[in-house]
Amino acid sequence: MMASSIIHIARRFQSTLRPKTIQYVRDALQRHVSALMKMPPNSGEANLPPRTMSESRDLAIIPLASDKSMQLQYINWRQLVRFGVVLEDLDTFAAYLVYRHNQGGAPMGQPYHQPMSIVTACVDNIQINEDHNITPDWDIYMQGNVTWVGRSSIEVSMELWQDVNGQRSDYLNARFVMVARDPSATRSLPLAPLKTTSEEEEKIIERGEIARKLRKMNEARSLLKFPPNEAERSLLHDMFVKTLDPKNLSLRHRVLPPHHEWIDETKLKNAIICFPSQRSVYNKVFGGYIMRIAFELAWANAAKYSKERADIVAVDDIKFKNPVEIGDILLLSSQVCYTLGRRMEMSVNVEVLEVETGNRKTTNTFYFTFLSKTDVPTVVPRSYA
Template identity: 30%
Template sequence: MHDTYTEITLPFASSPELLEQYTNAYGGLRTGMLMEHLDSLAGSIAYKHVLGPEVETLGKIQERGFYFVTASHIAFQRLDMLAPLLPVRDVRLSGQVIYTGSSSMEVAVKMEAMNTDQEPETVMLGRFSMVCRDARTQRARKINSLVISTPEERSLFNMGEAAKNRRRENLAQSLERVPPNKIEAADLHAYELKYGQEEADKEKLWMGDTRLEKTMLMFPQERNVHSKVFGGYLMRLAYELGFSNASLFTRSHVTFLSLDRISFARPVPIGCILRLTSQIIYSTPPEAGKGAVHVAVQAYVVDVSTGKEEMTNDFRFTWRRDDGKPASRRVVPRTYKEAMLWLEGKRALELGAKIRGRRDQNLA
């Protein structure tokens, strides 16, 4: 397992020129760009696992005979921001393979901020699921199994296996497949009665009215080794659109909490027109305290000749207000489909709160 460990350091503290490239409009770091690097790092680690730690370049995919894709459904289970990311400190990105199946693997990634004495503080944790394909047949290809050498590695392996099993369970319990449970149905009913009936409520927004979108042309400079648009670049575009929507909805600057999932349906070709759409699908009620919003961002490839669109990616993000105040505005579903999206957002926020709560308990 340790043979796949890889790290990259971004020396922001000692390189003003580098820091300038990553600085956002509020004086912090561009989180979307760092997430793009994590995606690239995970891909590199996947190839390193198959080719061996001594290989320094990938070469041509057809010559290698295989390639990796991000698993199609809920590929990136989640990525959580665990501490503030300050621009005056160096940032280390690292990761390694922690679990392998027959043709799939789990790659754990971490972002750390280095203190003045170069002691790391974990600020972000995430995990990618990768699948190996045969370059000729496009079918699943068997990969190397992991050699577990220490109790710590066994623990990581078990964590990766548990994540894979949870992903299967979540898929089976998806609201796209099964109806909401009794508690969820009751919560939705109570919310609709409390916030959905009053038409004159100025702080209420119908979910469909929160849509924000952008349309872009995909250039070859953003291609990956498969000559398709790099997934990390799409992640950054989705993050920035979602951030804008969350800020407009809360009327406040917001702090990133988590990337809750990504679904990859199909690759994005170079030269295509890409349409990104976002909408707020859940907001915490005013009585819940700190105002958080859950944002869905979908990417669509547009066929210019017919106008037909095909969805390529589905991203889910969570942000909350910087000032810690409750969200005064409320998003209300209008249709059954929107109601199911609202429940998905509620589930995501509850899971994120549990994860951050467990971490705070461990630190205490």
């Protein structure tokens, strides 16, 4: 009874506050995780009661217009906001919202639940408004909440916008999937279930369940497990035939049609040493940082390929497969994997290099879609392999 009264008072108090800043979110997340690390094993509430969407919902601002000191970190040479830094903030905000969901209105920094780590499993989708260039002239508003919960996995939906001359201008919608692990990262832990309070919320949860099933189906249909289907084989064959020399009957003699490029010649690579400054609240390398450097490599490759400064319009299917430790060497490889008109899809593969053995282990895969001002060359594979 006492705990529920405290939670009720905390909710009323929080509702009177001004929107939190992103720095407040970072600090609150750090306090909460630090408090969790000090808790004895098997302490805290394990069987959490169901939560509503409103209990995790929160609003934060990136105060670029009102805090000029922040602008240097966020702006690029075009005086626009760096998308890679926004990715870092989305990752932080998503983890914060999951802990807030578990807290059920109790203050952050005073864990109501058992010790756990909330980590990013995947970025399911980020859709970006092509008509709005986000600028440092206006504060950025971030709002989000939990929209689906499994046993140990949880979906967080977020939206970003700016108020431009008093008019809301939407920038992006993002959907992250997080997972709960015990502090040693050896087993999954249950999260507070999600309950609905309206028909609209039931539809939102249903969409989250559909997205989960789609992720599972796509994983099951991976090319690592199944060969291409008939339509995919036909597409590959058409690409192959396009590159045959009509003057030479040999299948080994290949030519590029006009305004085409070999896909294996579109690569751009980078190597990164992971320093303590990239440390997350869990003493691993911050997942948002890996997203940022992967995006920046993909953007550079898109600029190289299109010969102009392309704009990011979508992010899809980012997977976090293994944690990255401080001191690890990351090998990043990007390439153009699909083009259509002005659009380019870039893949980025991130591997950890084991210095002693030379072995590599994939930690992340990324897919970014960019839009150029003019049509870009079509990429074609050199072989079926």
